[in-house]
Amino acid sequence: MPKRQDASPPAPTSPPPPATRAHALVTAALRIVDEGGLEALTMRRLADANKLQLPAIYRVFSNKQALLDEMAEAILAKALPDGNEQDWEAEVTLVARQLRQALLAQREGARIVGGSYAAKRHSLTLAERLVGVMRRAGFNGVAALWATSTVFCYVLGEALEQQGLTDDARDRLAFPGARQTYPQLFSTPVEEILNFDDRFAFGLGLILGGLREQIPGKDLP
Template sequence: MRTQGGRGRARTPLRAETVARTALALVDSGGLESLTMRRLAASLEVQLPTLYRLFDNKQALLDEMAETLLAGVLARADLAADTWEERVAALARALRETLLAQRDGARVVGGTYTAQQATLTLADTMLAILGEAELSPEKALWAATTLFSYVLGEVLEQQGATGGETELLAASVRDGRYPRLAATPWERFVDFDARFDFGIRVLTAGLRAECARRP
């Protein structure tokens, strides 16, 4: 049997998850822009056609990378909390932590629409929690997508920060053209933990209010 890299020694067939984890490691070291199919093949010591037998294109690879990332969310979440609001918040924080643990994690997951086990299990778990709030199936679906989009957006903002945001804001507010912005504690714009927690409180309060509304 020939190897997937080419010469003579037998080798375990390459699995999609193995490729995805290697790709995530490459992104961790060089950013998402550095990831190419050719570089990935070299890292795995396989020929490029081997990758294309597993993935039709780079988007299919990104889908598998997203699936691999999302598979770790539930292990981080404390779903034994007393109330559905606390469980929703715990799942949202676990998703945030998972994405932040991976360089460009939000960019990897954003825009992918995988229908694989980890992604669907995460969605099903969120819907089960929201079902405890006695939301209709439709409202639970919209609530789940709203929460997911909020987490994704916040992580995208945080991972895109370069460290100079406060200085840029300072230069903008000091000339007096934006008095309402200047009157806020604008330095806290980059306090990502605090603003994330605030957003989760707002979202769960809105869901509580939605529960009280008539269908």
């Protein structure tokens, strides 16, 4: 009877392909930011969290900015709504709200996206969609580009301020002597400055109204 041979040892596991590895590292980096803020993210901490040596991280991302650019891409991937609106104003509103939601869903999402100027797939797709909407509204060339930038920067700025809100912000609005020192400001319901949802809708409405008035060839009264 032939002697039974021992089973061959399992073949060593090959490392995941670069795209898969990058996706896993970006997910881990966003988790670190969620837990400790953007300052908590270092390449060393990312390596430790993934049980990797630091050089393995740098083989995927040449530096921290390259990592942040991919983190911005991951956030913007969730910014584009699936549906489309026939009316250009409704479409801009839909995209702006979805972008805001994506930024706010990630801790420091606005800082991450605002610090990245990389021309990548999702950032270009978002710009392409907004420029297309602006062209449908009647803007062309630089006007379509700047109208797109106006909407994007408004959403980004609003999300940035909201994410920078501290627990004592409301209390700091009412410091002693504030009403006497700044009577014009405090003649308004100043606490409403922290009503981010309604203020976002109001500001977006102002932008849409301004764009409406600038449409080339628009019939004036």
